[in-house]
Amino acid sequence: MSNWPYPPIVAHRGGGRLAPENTLAAIETGARLGHAMIEFDVKLSKDGQIFLLHDDTLERTSNGWGVAGDLNWDELLKVDAGGWYSGAFKGEKLALMSEVAERCRTHHMMANIEIKPTTGADRETGRVVALAARELWQGMTAPLLSSFSIEALEAAQQAVPELPRGLLLDEWRDDWQALTTQLGCVSIHLNHQLLDQARVAQLKDAGLHILVYTVNSPRRALELLAWGVDCICTDAIDEIGPDFRA
Numbered sequence: 001m002s003n004w005p006y007p008p009i010v011a012h013r014g015g016g017r018l019a020p021e022n023t024l025a026a027i028e029t030g031a032r033l034g035h036a037m038i039e040f041d042v043k044l045s046k047d048g049q050i051f052l053l054h055d056d057t058l059e060r061t062s063n064g065w066g067v068a069g070d071l072n073w074d075e076l077l078k079v080d081a082g083g084w085y086s087g088a089f090k091g092e093k094l095a096l097m098s099e100v101a102e103r104c105r106t107h108h109m110m111a112n113i114e115i116k117p118t119t120g121a122d123r124e125t126g127r128v129v130a131l132a133a134r135e136l137w138q139g140m141t142a143p144l145l146s147s148f149s150i151e152a153l154e155a156a157q158q159a160v161p162e163l164p165r166g167l168l169l170d171e172w173r174d175d176w177q178a179l180t181t182q183l184g185c186v187s188i189h190l191n192h193q194l195l196d197q198a199r200v201a202q203l204k205d206a207g208l209h210i211l212v213y214t215v216n217s218p219r220r221a222l223e224l225l226a227w228g229v230d231c232i233c234t235d236a237i238d239e240i241g242p243d244f245r246a
């Protein structure tokens, strides 16, 4: 089985449910609670900047609107990405991946970078994110790249084969072994509801590490860890804290 340096608990979208997702405020919240690893979503602006956002469009998590990938970074910087969550975060900006890398360096946190391409930009996003991640995380634990997009993972693999990759699935696929082998994945990242103990054993026997999302029940987290799951990605970053297993 491959080297796996990552901790058992991962703060989903940086700060889970305690801060506006995928912002620097979220990253700082995860760090303040002592989390050793954060997950966040990245995509490309029209002018090729790598920034954090979950959705294709801006409406849900900002006061902007439309497809984020159609805008240049200077336009995206005008958006308020915190006020939708609470008044306390009003004025929070969208974040660049480079800024997140610096926070990871400062706080000694590891990263799971989810490549979340704007529709149709899969290959370019996978390539550009992998190349930038290699540069930005120099001297730190290698970031774990993941994506639901097979094209993005293929492009990342071709551009920077040495960075670890995980295949994200939100439904069970019987061809998981062929896919993870083809993409050179060290891990599989699954909706936890897809798993039972037998499936965990099957995946582990194949040499894969397992990350599950999004687990907000401490009881369920304990069950999954007891089955052999390696990483719990959670929004409940206070209840399921960095020392959860201790």
Ligand code: G3P
Pocket (backbone or CB within 6 Å): 012, 013, 039, 041, 054, 114, 146, 168, 189, 213, 214, 233
């Ligand atoms: O990477 C795990 C999880 O973040 C995937 O789902 O929709 O929260 O990005 P989503």
Ligand code: CA
Pocket (backbone or CB within 6 Å): 013, 039, 040, 041, 114
């Ligand atoms: Ca994600």
